[in-house]
Amino acid sequence: MTTVQTTQTFELKASDDIVAVRQAARRLAVSLGFGIVDQTKVVTATSELARNTVDYGGGGVAIVETVRNERTAGVRVTFEDHGPGIADVEQALADGFTSGSGMGLGLGGAKRLSHEFEISSKVGEGTRVSILRWK
Amino acid sequence: MPKKGKLSEVFTKRDAEIVSQWLENQGKITKRVSPSEQNETTRASKDFMAALREATKDGEISDISGREWEPVKEILSELSASRAKAGYSPSETASFVFSLKEPIFSILRAETQDAVALGEAIWEATTLLDKLGLFTVESFQKTREEVIARQQQELLELSTPVVRLWDNVLALPLIGTLDSQRTQVVMQNLLEAIVATRSDFAIIDITGVPVVDTLVAQHLLKTVSAARLMGADCLISGIRPQIAQTIIHLGVDLTNVTTKATLADAFAVALRRNGQAVVKTKKLVAKEAAEA
Amino acid sequence: MERIPILKMGEFLLVTIQVDMHDRLALSLQDDLTEQIVKHCAKGVLIDISSLEMVDSFIGRMLGSIAGMARLLDAQTVVVGMQPSVAITLVELGLSLEGIRTALDVEKGMAALKSAVMENEIADDDGPDNPNV
Numbered sequence: 001m002t003t004v005q006t007t008q009t010f011e012l013k014a015s016d017d018i019v020a021v022r023q024a025a026r027r028l029a030v031s032l033g034f035g036i037v038d039q040t041k042v043v044t045a046t047s048e049l050a051r052n053t054v055d056y057g058g059g060g061v062a063i064v065e066t067v068r069n070e071r072t073a074g075v076r077v078t079f080e081d082h083g084p085g086i087a088d089v090e091q092a093l094a095d096g097f098t099s100g101s102g103m104g105l106g107l108g109g110a111k112r113l114s115h116e117f118e119i120s121s122k123v124g125e126g127t128r129v130s131i132l133r134w135k
Numbered sequence: 136m137p138k139k140g141k142l143s144e145v146f147t148k149r150d151a152e153i154v155s156q157w158l159e160n161q162g163k164i165t166k167r168v169s170p171s172e173q174n175e176t177t178r179a180s181k182d183f184m185a186a187l188r189e190a191t192k193d194g195e196i197s198d199i200s201g202r203e204w205e206p207v208k209e210i211l212s213e214l215s216a217s218r219a220k221a222g223y224s225p226s227e228t229a230s231f232v233f234s235l236k237e238p239i240f241s242i243l244r245a246e247t248q249d250a251v252a253l254g255e256a257i258w259e260a261t262t263l264l265d266k267l268g269l270f271t272v273e274s275f276q277k278t279r280e281e282v283i284a285r286q287q288q289e290l291l292e293l294s295t296p297v298v299r300l301w302d303n304v305l306a307l308p309l310i311g312t313l314d315s316q317r318t319q320v321v322m323q324n325l326l327e328a329i330v331a332t333r334s335d336f337a338i339i340d341i342t343g344v345p346v347v348d349t350l351v352a353q354h355l356l357k358t359v360s361a362a363r364l365m366g367a368d369c370l371i372s373g374i375r376p377q378i379a380q381t382i383i384h385l386g387v388d389l390t391n392v393t394t395k396a397t398l399a400d401a402f403a404v405a406l407r408r409n410g411q412a413v414v415k416t417k418k419l420v421a422k423e424a425a426e427a
Numbered sequence: 428m429e430r431i432p433i434l435k436m437g438e439f440l441l442v443t444i445q446v447d448m449h450d451r452l453a454l455s456l457q458d459d460l461t462e463q464i465v466k467h468c469a470k471g472v473l474i475d476i477s478s479l480e481m482v483d484s485f486i487g488r489m490l491g492s493i494a495g496m497a498r499l500l501d502a503q504t505v506v507v508g509m510q511p512s513v514a515i516t517l518v519e520l521g522l523s524l525e526g527i528r529t530a531l532d533v534e535k536g537m538a539a540l541k542s543a544v545m546e547n548e549i550a551d552d553d554g555p556d557n558p559n560v
Binding site for chain 1: 447450451480481482483511512513516519520521522
Binding site: 322323326327329330333335357360361362363364365366367 | 506507509510511512514515517518519523524528529530531532535536539
């Protein structure tokens, strides 16, 4: 059972906002006592997805939360936009950095850096991506 | 709201008797007991009996999830934890609860004339104690797991030493099984040592690693890649014939990594790459000449 | 707006990235660097990222762009000081930073730049393989 401890919402409109969101993620990870590697993974995944939201999602919001389950605590970041949406999520996740198509660059990487990853997207409506890393 | 039953009555009126009979039973089951352990058990038994009396006084006998059962469960948790740490077996620990059955049953028999009421009361007692006994075992398990986790952590820290072979050359002799968690710690230690010692070369020796599966091979590759990103060169040595076969069969691509059969070979390569070599001194030349 | 300072060290340029960069800053850095390389006829660029606690694909691309632009202007690039946690994360992310030279610190980076410059001069003399010969 995962419960939310704290929650903060950030607007993601321009690249300055990306910095704000990843700094928030860093602060939370530090406050929960994450090791340096885990901190870096959270912040990097957050940065990738925040960038996607700004560059491809037409802007949106990021919800940064600390969560808890029976064993430990974690940081969860959820990105929501009302952009064009992703037609083929599987493809987007599989694309490597050399594909040049853009969207795939951050998704697969962010997934690898997280313990839990959820994505739902509808063409013409928008995308919602959520990543979670436990301590 | 269940009516106040026979069991609760017995817990209130005959508690002292139950406890003394109970302690006697416990003494028969757990043999080697030091005086301080005995004191702890006596105290726990008395506290448990009191808590049991409190918890059942309003009639709730079957559902132990309510708040009134917290004190009872707390006593059991504490006892399980201390016994788990002291090396008691799960049975010995759970017997704390189960050995309470006999005294309760005999008192119930003495107190109850009606066979049906006796049957009901014994059924209630046994169901309740079974639940509490299982709770004890689970607490015990949890503590044991915590002890194991802590020991694993300590073992982890002890068994991943980074050795400075030479100026600029580090070696990491890995011994034992590499699981995900251990490998991450190992990776971090090595990379941090590379920074701290400003070493351009690191040799990961896997002679002491019995099994190399896909995950281990991938972790090794990731370590090599990370070291390269930082500007250091990583070699792998200690590849035994069986390991070589496994790696090929797994399809892991080590073509971009320098691999050597022995740490000595890898060391020689590192030295050469560093622009160094081992040469014979005059002393050795003279010695060889004398022996010729 | 703040700009990342570029130091001249002999025939090399030294850049130390210390702040959490946003896009505008990264773009202005690229502009400034290319300008300075030409202005000083610099042979090499040393980028010190030892203060960076995170490198994402954006920064990775920036480093790649800088190396590419510098090469076109006949300058070599070395990136130094990557933190272990950053390296581990980059590997997991799948970013290889291929084609970018790296070194542990500024001193080693300078040595690497010097040898890279020499190699480049030798390569210049030989020229790239002519497919029509």
